[in-house]
Amino acid sequence: MQTFDFIVVGSGSAGSVVAERLSASGRFSVLVLEAGGTDRRFFVQMPLGYGKTFFDPQVNWNYAAEADPGLAGNKDHWPRGKILGGSSSINAMVWIRGAPEDFDAWRDAGNPGWGFDDLLPAFKAIEDNQAGSTGLRGTGGPIHVTDNRKNVHPLTHRFLAAGQQAGLALNQDFNGPSQEGVGVYQITTRDGRRMSAARGFLRPAMKRANVRVETNALATKVLFEGTRAVGVEYLQNGAKNTARAGREVILSSGSVNTPQLLQLSGIGPASVLGELGISALHDNCHVGRNLQDHQGVNYTWKAKVPTLNQLLRPWWGKMLAGMQYLALRTGPLSMSMNQGGGFFRSSPTHALPNMQLYFQVFSTVLPKAGERPILSPDPFPGFSIGLSNCRPSSRGEIMIRSAEPTVHPRITVNAYATDADVAEMLDAVKFLRKLAAMPAIAEIIADEVLPGPSITSDADLIEDFRKRSGTVYHPVSTCRMGPDPKTSVVDPRLRVHGLAGLRVIDASIFPDNITGNTNAATIMTGWKGAELVLEDAG
Template sequence: MDERPDEFDYVVVGGGSAGCVVASRLSEDPKVRVCLLEAGGEGRNVLIKAPLGFTVGMPRGINSWNYSTVPQSGFNGRRGFQPRGKALGGSSTINAMIYARGHRSDFDTWAELGNPGWGYDDVLPFFKRSECNAIHRDSPYHGVDGPLHVTNLRSPSPLNDVFLEACQSQGIPFNPDYNGEQHHGCYHVQVTQKDGERHSVAAAFIHPNLDRPNLDVRTKAHTTKVNFDGRRAVSVTYQRDGETRTVRARREIVMSAGAYGTPQILMASGVGPGAHLQSLGITPVLDVPGVGQNLQDHISALLIYRALVADGMVSITPKGIASLLKAMWTWRRHRTGLITSCAAESGVYYRTDPSVEVSDMEMELIVGIGDDHGRKIHYGPGYSAHLLLARPKSVGEVRLASPDTNVDPLIDPKYFSHPYDMETLVKGTQVALDIMNSPAFDRYRGDMLIRYDRDDPAQIERTLREHADTEYHPCGTAKMGPDSDPMAVVDAQLRVKGIDGLRVADASVMPCITSNNIHAPVIMIGERCAEFIEQSA
């Protein structure tokens, strides 16, 4: 990844799930020169390639920014954990690899909020463009020629069938393709893996194209600010190898630094809420009150069970450790076995009430004990279930702690600040307990590590305040919206309002969160942005 002359047609800040897509697509045109800046490394180490490696690396801050929130009143003063990917590929290098687009209504809502071209029928072709789906090759909802490989797990745990039986015993249907026509139901996960390895967005879009003479990828390059000539973005300043450098953009700069990095860099550059910037000694280039606002995230609860039988689970026991060592050998030789697990191997979209039109909860089965994001280790076999609130109404913010982007921003999701979130998550926990306590699990179910009383909503609420946390899906901090929305940061073509030559393409632009993992929608946003730029060139 050698550096070339420091002027390009396009500069992309952030090599994450959208930034890699933008840089790759723009550099398909040999007549334009593209520079991609990424603060982390090349995204090739074994903890990234080995699918189960994220359960070791992510809790320990490897390949991650390892953020925390400010103390949350909804969590009784606890700070929340906020891992975000810091490597080429961004959070696609540390996530559970689940490929989930969301419900049709998620995107139709974006369009209804004044963002033409973002309804489900508009964005479906861009989901398909990036996808090479090995499961549903004849489906009109899936692509088969894209760079990103999507498939089923190679060596799924037998516990998945138990979970799916439990869901169906509660009247929830099996859904063979939650990314297809129907979203509701229980399912086997679709994952971004290729040949038994994690297929990060970097592995799909960047690593195969590093030999393009018009694509310059710079890792370990920490962006400090965007520079302006009047109201036009003209260059980016970054730090690398102890030096401060600047790269110029002849046409456009694309911010793809994520839901925390993008607003942080914009504000440090003078684009954001004017009073907040001035309080830190930053001269505003443009007062944009919505930068850093509208932070949304999925709130997650965790049901953890000790297991009477250890079949198909990751466990910390002499036998379990021996199985892991054997699994490492199997993966190195054959790219099969336990190491190909994504941990969250099956799931269900469900409703807290039959009158709810669209599933308002999701639950994923974890084939191990995943206490406190894997940061607390427990001896013995077990399994868990992650519950997430599909459409939270609590809205938070990101603010600067310092003008220096080397200082972590102040992240305040304001979890449980809207009463709907606690009310719905309590109901969702009750339904989840019904599923996990069904006869299908009788052979496996031991004691719960964190106790929930199914019939005591007040006890469930107290427990959620002590143990709930992020499901790792922050978004919305530079939201897309019409001119009539004073808090909108970008327009429907992702251009920063009031600034020339500057777009945002990442989870920041989501006006409202999608109803499940945001990885696939962010890739779609990258595809969409690249086409907008190509059409305007």
């Protein structure tokens, strides 16, 4: 059994950062355990290729949530990255930090050092923002952030004009002074290739002699001596292995796998563990609970003018787009499906934006079974405007269903479980139609395809978004941070309450969800968490 100073379980958005930061000085040895394989795959590196990874078991955990009454009984598909880079290797690449008020609320909940002003230096250090350096943006960091304002499809400009006609401001930078308004999304790409956490952080770290990365290595249990974590047991190529940590075990497996591994290791609700024959080393009922996620729905229209459907649907269009990408690393394949978007308040009663917009210059009303048809859109010209709730009050949980580590945990979302969540989504979908009625967009619309013009009453609109909503892939808070062990899993320094030598550094520690996409905040958590580890290591 080999011994390392630190064992990092998971090479995702946070784990890649932790491994790089802890190994940078050369003082410490770091072992990274990743359940998936290499990120050197064409459809991983090609930005729009993530449609091909949406169901691919080679790179994706392909979780299925429990049947959810809030989603009309549907079992939602939960893609999570099982690959170097984790979900940053298969996500939609939109770079949103979150509202400053989100992080100030974390701090005010008893987590010193987690306010926006505290975290801004980390956010800036991470970035190499093409838009340039400002008091709020950084350049020269490991993650290149592309400013797409000059590259978007012409219809995106119609969306921006319609948003302004509907009363929203034009926002040149959602990571600037304010999030509210409509604008073009910055994305994590560089030279037409995906800029994952693996590319920005882990790959450089892997060149160091003090870093070892084991792929296809499924962590099955954290090993303890008394109440101190001393190592990790893992399966690799059918064999059981163990590795010892001289200083700390750090769990960076994400909001699904981290609570699962804790529970498999005897850390969690004693009643749940006991039913599965697992002895509770540390009874904490909050492990796996407080699950928060953003729920989204798309409205789709048939257009009077060509959209990306006409380019990406036919074989010759695919060939042209492919040739442009291979030769120049430009064109639609070098971008995200969400070129434009924004943030708005579904009601004037909200002090801050509570809804996020996504504009897509193509449509996928006619999906193919087992595929997310981004590269095979509808045969007619179409486009979609989607939205997701930023601060839902519904809460779910993630609990193991078996003591066998290869069995997926039970994901109970409880979407739209509160009247407040239903009411704000109803207001929000009505705003989508208001947006589409603005002259800049209305003059190019032939028909509303989804949900269709017959869906008009409040009851029908609610029924529709329950049937068609789903995760926008931002699960957080299943090992939430807080000062009180009676209400949280980790303390403000990300140490697991009641145990030694064990931290959690990933999105599962978020006290509450943030306003927008979670990848940037997760990478920041990796940076901040590594700083805390290094401080405590002297």
